[in-house]
Ligand SMILES: C=CC1=C(C)c2cc3[nH]c(cc4nc(cc5[nH]c(cc1n2)c(C)c5CCC(=O)O)C(CCC(=O)O)=C4C)c(C)c3C=C
């Protein structure tokens with residue numbers, strides 16, 4: 001059965017369920033939302049379980065164009081996964097390109113675009129009728145799963161444009177001035193093997209298997225053209241759409257309210273073509289830092305000191321001296337070296353999309369190997385991210401409990417039109 005038919009079968013199931021239960025799809029969706037995740041309903045005769053997140057969400061329908069509730073459109077003016085509400089899981093991978101011809105690079109980006117468009121719709125990748133004497137194109141672990149808001153976001157690192165002085169793909173002339181590695185910071189303890197990368201893929205989903213499946217299949221189809229340099233998984237969770245908490249127990253992401261929608265996105269996140277290359281218009285620059293958090297030390301620290309470190313109350317997330325999380329910040333009420341005071345006083349705004357990570361126990365120390373896989377999007381690495389990081393590295397109280405172990409920057413091109421491919425604008429007039 002073709003992919004198309006498999007999917008249509010699902011929606012026919014829903015129609016049958018709607019008829020037999022007398023519950024409208026809209027009501028089912030509400031029930032599903034109230035239950036937290038997909039609601040399992042027994043279907044008479046079929047004994048099947050149906051995830052209600054697969055139902056078309058009529059509330060999102062525009063005219064006849066119905067958008068399924070848990071699908072984030074892949075095509076658009078901007079890449080999904082930047083302004084998209086943060087999903088619960090990330091699988092992030094950085095690759096080094098081993099192909100050496102521009103035509104091979106373009107072919108890779110075209111294949112990745114096709115695969116990504118299919119996976120974000122919840123479809124399988126590759127050939128529809130695989131030869132049984134060959135390994136199947138799709139690895140299969142996401143069969144039947146909803147895409148759970150899967151987004152796949154691509155970024156190009158400085159080394160894609162020029163590596164060891166070599167302009168491998170004849171695109172060095174297109175490298176944005178912005179796209180430079182973050183300069184060495186005095187407190188850095190960076191590991192080269194988990195830093196940098198020619199191309200990155202950020203796959204985020206509300207299902208961890210779906211996110212991992214996306215990266216695995218993109219890696220697999222690119223065998224011979226890329227090698228994976230490193231991969232990082234992460235997670236977050238919060239009740240009722242509240243700001244999620246990091247592994248130090250503090251709400252993390254409060255200030256994103258200024259950058260995650262509307263005017264804030266245009267002002268601070270999307271690249272414009274004034275002063276930068278036109279191929280990046282509508283794209284964004286991504287900064288990545290893997291930051292180890294020493295939870296054992298933190299957990300022995302008094303609540304007063306923890307709150308003084310962030311400059312916010314632990315329970316409510318309110319700035320010190322205020323009552324509620326989103327109350328405005330009075331800088332003079334926060335300790336001079338608190339994280340919020342230092343970051344806020346720069347006047348710089350960025351869109352943070354960080355995830356907690358855990359790699360179990362560090363066998364060398366017996367301590368948790370945990371922390372924050374910090375990702376931020378901004379219009380400018382040079383004018384926003386680097387000055388902010390410099391300020392924090394100088395005197396942030398948080399530095400006593402953290403260590404930066406990896407670093408990378410990527411230029412995430414604008415969104416893709418149907419029929420186009422990721423980064424297509426980069427190759428114009430070459
Ligand atoms: C260079 C940028 C930043 C790094 C690196 C960073 C690391 C980091 N942050 C937390 C936890 C919190 N950060 C908070 C606020 C905050 N952090 C940054 C930037 C970096 N953080 C900014 C720009 C801001 C917002 C400042 C403002 O204008 O108010 C907060 C407070 C709540 C919030 O607004 O999110 C927390 C908590 C950790 C644990 C961490 C490294 C491990």
Ligand SMILES: [Fe+2]
Nearest residue numbers: 252339340343
């Ligand atoms: Fe922070």
